Amino acid sequence: xxxxxxxxxxxxxxxxxxxxxxxxxxxxxxxxxxxxxxxxxxxxxxxxxxxxxxxxxxxxxxxxxxxxxxxxxxxxxxxxxxxxxxxxxxxxxxxxxxxxxxxxxxxxxxxxxxxxxxxxxxxxxxxxxxxxxxxxxxxxxxxxxxxxxxxxxxxxxxxxxxxxxxxxxxxxxxxxxxxxxxxxxxxxxxxxxxxxxxxxxxxxxxxxxxxxxxxxxxxxxxxxxxxxxxxxxxxxxxxxxxxxxxxxxxxxxxxxxxxxxxxxxxxxxxxxxxxxxxxxxxxxxxxxxxxxxxxxxxxxxxxxxxxxxxxxxxxxxxxxxxxxxxxxxxxxxxxxxxxxxxxxxxxxxxxxxxxxxxxxxxxxxxxxxxxxxxxxxxxxxxxxxxxxxxxxxxxxxxxxxxxxxxxxxxxxxxxxxxxxxxxxxxxxxxxxxxxxxxxxxxxxxxxxxxxxxxxxxxxxxxxxxxxxxxxxxxxxxxxxxxxxxxxxxxxxxxxxxxxxxxxxxxxxxxxxxxxxxxxxxxxxxxxxxxxxxxxxxxxxxxxxxxxxxxxxxxxxxxxxxxxxxxxxxxxxxxxxxxxxxxxxxxxxxxxxxxxxxxxxxxxxxxxxxxxxxxxxxxxxxxxxxxxxxxxxxxxxxxxxxxxxxxxxxxxxxxxxxxxxxxxxxxxxxxxxxxxxxxxxxxxxxxxxxxxxxxxxxxxxxxxxxxxxxxxxxxxxxxxxxxxxxxxxxxxxxxxxxxxxxxxxxxxxxxxxxxxxxxxxxxxxxxxxxxxxxxxxxxxxxxxxxxxxxxxxxxxxxxxxxxxxxxxxxxxxxxxxxxxxxxxxx
Amino acid sequence: xxxxxxxxxxxxxxxxxxxxxxxxxxxxxxxxxxxxxxxxxxxxxxxxxxxxxxxxxxxxxxxxxxxxxxxxxxxxxxxxxxxxxxxxxxxxxxxxxxxxxxxxxxxxxxxx
Numbered sequence: 001x002x003x004x005x006x007x008x009x010x011x012x013x014x015x016x017x018x019x020x021x022x023x024x025x026x027x028x029x030x031x032x033x034x035x036x037x038x039x040x041x042x043x044x045x046x047x048x049x050x051x052x053x054x055x056x057x058x059x060x061x062x063x064x065x066x067x068x069x070x071x072x073x074x075x076x077x078x079x080x081x082x083x084x085x086x087x088x089x090x091x092x093x094x095x096x097x098x099x100x101x102x103x104x105x106x107x108x109x110x111x112x113x114x115x116x117x118x119x120x121x122x123x124x125x126x127x128x129x130x131x132x133x134x135x136x137x138x139x140x141x142x143x144x145x146x147x148x149x150x151x152x153x154x155x156x157x158x159x160x161x162x163x164x165x166x167x168x169x170x171x172x173x174x175x176x177x178x179x180x181x182x183x184x185x186x187x188x189x190x191x192x193x194x195x196x197x198x199x200x201x202x203x204x205x206x207x208x209x210x211x212x213x214x215x216x217x218x219x220x221x222x223x224x225x226x227x228x229x230x231x232x233x234x235x236x237x238x239x240x241x242x243x244x245x246x247x248x249x250x251x252x253x254x255x256x257x258x259x260x261x262x263x264x265x266x267x268x269x270x271x272x273x274x275x276x277x278x279x280x281x282x283x284x285x286x287x288x289x290x291x292x293x294x295x296x297x298x299x300x301x302x303x304x305x306x307x308x309x310x311x312x313x314x315x316x317x318x319x320x321x322x323x324x325x326x327x328x329x330x331x332x333x334x335x336x337x338x339x340x341x342x343x344x345x346x347x348x349x350x351x352x353x354x355x356x357x358x359x360x361x362x363x364x365x366x367x368x369x370x371x372x373x374x375x376x377x378x379x380x381x382x383x384x385x386x387x388x389x390x391x392x393x394x395x396x397x398x399x400x401x402x403x404x405x406x407x408x409x410x411x412x413x414x415x416x417x418x419x420x421x422x423x424x425x426x427x428x429x430x431x432x433x434x435x436x437x438x439x440x441x442x443x444x445x446x447x448x449x450x451x452x453x454x455x456x457x458x459x460x461x462x463x464x465x466x467x468x469x470x471x472x473x474x475x476x477x478x479x480x481x482x483x484x485x486x487x488x489x490x491x492x493x494x495x496x497x498x499x500x501x502x503x504x505x506x507x508x509x510x511x512x513x514x515x516x517x518x519x520x521x522x523x524x525x526x527x528x529x530x531x532x533x534x535x536x537x538x539x540x541x542x543x544x545x546x547x548x549x550x551x552x553x554x555x556x557x558x559x560x561x562x563x564x565x566x567x568x569x570x571x572x573x574x575x576x577x578x579x580x581x582x583x584x585x586x587x588x589x590x591x592x593x594x595x596x597x598x599x600x601x602x603x604x605x606x607x608x609x610x611x612x613x614x615x616x617x618x619x620x621x622x623x624x625x626x627x628x629x630x631x632x633x634x635x636x637x638x639x640x641x642x643x644x645x646x647x648x649x650x651x652x653x654x655x656x657x658x659x660x661x662x663x664x665x666x667x668x669x670x671x672x673x674x675x676x677x678x679x680x681x682x683x684x685x686x687x688x689x690x691x692x693x694x695x696x697x698x699x700x701x702x703x704x705x706x707x708x709x710x711x712x713x714x715x716x717x718x719x720x721x722x723x724x725x726x727x728x729x730x731x732x733x734x735x736x737x738x739x740x741x742x743x744x745x746x747x748x749x750x751x752x753x754x755x756x757x758x759x760x761x762x763x764x765x766x767x768x769x770x771x772x773x774x775x776x777x778x779x780x781x782x783x784x785x786x787x788x789x790x791x792x793x794x795x796x797x798x799x800x801x802x803x804x805x806x807x808x809x810x811x812x813x814x815x816x817x818x819x820x821x822x823x824x825x
Numbered sequence: 826x827x828x829x830x831x832x833x834x835x836x837x838x839x840x841x842x843x844x845x846x847x848x849x850x851x852x853x854x855x856x857x858x859x860x861x862x863x864x865x866x867x868x869x870x871x872x873x874x875x876x877x878x879x880x881x882x883x884x885x886x887x888x889x890x891x892x893x894x895x896x897x898x899x900x901x902x903x904x905x906x907x908x909x910x911x912x913x914x915x916x917x918x919x920x921x922x923x924x925x926x927x928x929x930x931x932x933x934x935x936x937x
Binding site for chain 1: 831833834837838839840841842843845846847848849850854855857860861862863864875876877878881882883884885886887890892893895897899900901902904919921922925932
């Protein structure tokens with residue numbers, strides 16, 4: 001299709017040829033016309049057989065909210081009225097800079113005086129098998145929308161690959177059109193470039209509630225189908241049926257034409273501040289350019305660029321200085337906003353507000369008293385205000401305490417002192433929304449002796465649920481008591497106002513399923529926690545949801561991530577499991593071979609009756625494990641907050657004093673309990689007689705065999721503070737000894753705090769409490785035992801074998817190797 | 826590899842909130858970190874305290890906790906945070922079309 005101006009060939013003005021009839025190309029022409037409508041004769045080449053339309057509005061067209069005509073920016077009359085020749089549907093195939101001509105696919109050649117390249121971006125198609133099957137499309141132009149609409153008419157399943165902005169909009173539209181949509185996203189959280197982890201998690205929850213299936217951390221292996229697409233197969237083997245696959249994994253600047261023409265191209269076509277390329281007669285603008293090392297995929301920078309470009313073309317150069325970008329959008333009716341740099345880092349302070357009941361998350365990042373970034377979810381009303389403060393680099397130190405509450409509150413002349421603001425509240429003002437507690441009730445509860453946050457939580461229940469009013473309650477305590485406020489129980493870490501027990505109780509009560517969910521619902525003050533709370537939360541979730549919870553490797557200490565013990569020189573020690581301390585020639589030979597093969601400088605017999613191989617290099621660990629696995633040995637978990645060892649003496653089978661088969665029982669107990677994760681390390685011993693050669697009375701769980709049965713001891717510790725066990729009870733049979741052991745382990749797993757050994761735990765709660773639960777309450781004991789065995793059905797999977805077979809290989813191999821000598825040669 | 830930057834691989838090869846290393850012959854490894862927000866940083870893989878491998882620590886916010894004694898080291902400046910004092914050399918990083926590039930001169934310095 002071609003729209004011709006009135007007298008093209010007799011026009012003697014300089015000829016500006018524009019490659020690209022999209023938002024950037026036409027906007028540049030509009031800006032030029034606004035400055036000097038007569039200076040250039042303009043010809044625009046477009047690849048699509050259409051007039052200029054607003055590509056951003058394709059999503060509403062897909063969703064059925066708009067028609068194509070609604071999103072046209074410039075119709076045919078505009079081209080005619082401004083004397084612009086439009087060649088649509090016949091894309092430029094080559095540029096000849098020497099001859100100053102462009103040639104289209106159909107062979108038409110035009111000369112130019114100035115050339116403007118505005119080719120935009122190409123969708124990135126991931127190179128998987130099946131990517132070329134009919135039914136696999138991108139989401140870039142009106143043709144793609146037409147394909148999607150046709151597919152939606154037929155109904156069925158759609159898969160969207162890519163959980164970024166574009167992918168989610170495609171998914172939303174297809175979902176509204178009645179398709180069953182699955183979004184596959186490679187990264188752990190949605191829209192990770194615009195949103196932080198917490199906001200990404202909230203978005204996922206909301207979209208799932210709207211009926212979409214969202215698979216994060218999912219890697220596409222291939223697209224399957226015979227003649228047309230039939231489904232998507234993930235690397236983990238999952239097959240998702242689909243009659244339509246939309247690839248929205250990203251865009252790449254479209255630079256092929258420019259590169260073929262010999263222009264300087266980096267990630268995009270390189271331009272100066274006036275959008276001039278390496279050839280002074282050729283300009284470029286929009287998503288296809290790289291300015292000062294930056295490429296942009298948003299619309300706002302494009303407007304800035306077009307202004308600078310037009311200024312340069314009419315010789316009043318202003319110069320483009322790059323853009324600070326913000327994203328404000330609605331995905332499936334949910335408002336999200338982000339701007340600036342939200343990666344945190346040095347000198348950055350996070351101000352975080354979470355309101356779980358309203359589904360709101362706000363995070364403002366401040367550095368040197370200036371806002372450097374913001375992420376808002378659920379309530380984006382103040383996005384513009386934060387963005388404005390950010391762009392103007394305004395000093396926000398005066399607003400600091402109230403900043404997060406938004407513009408109305410922070411600059412509305414309200415009391416700048418939060419304590420004064422609380423003092424000004426009336427007695428019937430609600431402090432705690434969750435439990436409906438007024439200021440008057442909180443103050444009277446403080447007056448009656450609740451002199452700490454915990455005491456207030458315990459009596460009137462204010463701040464005892466979601467914790468978002470903790471600051472208000474603390475201010476009321478300070479106002480009422482002055483210096484007499486008592487420090488509460490230790491919080492889990494500085495990221496939260498809750499203690500370990502509160503967090504655990506809420507995880508179970510609110511059925512929380514992931515670390516970001518806990519952080520959101522309990523109003524964490526940091527975006528992704530710290531090295532104290534993350535491992536604890538990971539354990540609590542693992543314990544609460546056996547078989548369901550996906551262990552977060554990045555929330556594990558190095559030893560548990562690498563399944564070996566880090567030593568001070570950065571090498572690792574490896575301890576294979578020897579059940580009950582027994583071994584045999586095959587195992588010993590395998591260990592000896594490993595020591596020689598991998599040059600281990602030391603082997604040591606441990607206090608727990610195992611062999612510890614020292615000095616193994618990180619990259620050798622998988623091979624070492626494979627060798628040990630081959631001899632039948634599995635991980636000894638000597639590195640974990642887990643069952644370590646069951647130490648035994650030889651017992652009645654060999655010893656003249658032995659009363660029971662202590663070795664046999666030790667092996668059975670170790671077989672039952674190995675692989676279980678615990679709040680801290682856990683050691684067991686079984687001694688065959690009261691001489692107690694296995695030192696069972698300084699173990700977490702110790703059994704001392706006697707003629708008439710088995711004495712069960714708990715809470716011993718041989719560490720800095722030696723603690724002798726408490727006697728739990730005596731049982732008659734081996735089976736009972738094992739059942740009580742399982743129940744005790746589970747009680748410890750469920751009720752001790754993370755990093756609390758059994759000894760301090762029992763001193764904290766009292767051994768009588770433990771006896772009441774394990775000895776006196778037979779039904780409770782049986783339930784604990786059953787829960788332990790159920791959890792064990794998921795945990796007795798040798799982590800060494802998985803890694804020897806290649807799992808988590810990236811933990812062991814370096815990403816790259818660098819040899820300076822080779823470099824210089 | 827030529828130029829001022831060394832191409833060490835794809836960003837996606839580094840787990841989110843995780844770390845990979847670059848082995849430097851004759852010198853300390855370089856630890857390359859990726860934060861929850863997807864920013865990439867590189868430091869010499871050596872804690873200023875007792876030379877623990879920072880690449881083995883837990884990455885949180887813009888910092889990493891050393892696995893040996895839990896010092897927190899800023900990923901952007903290499904400075905110890907909180908009350909601890911010390912600094913680990915940083916290695917400039919840039920991302921180009923999904924590839925991670927680290928500064929060649931700083932890497933050579935690590936090998937020296």
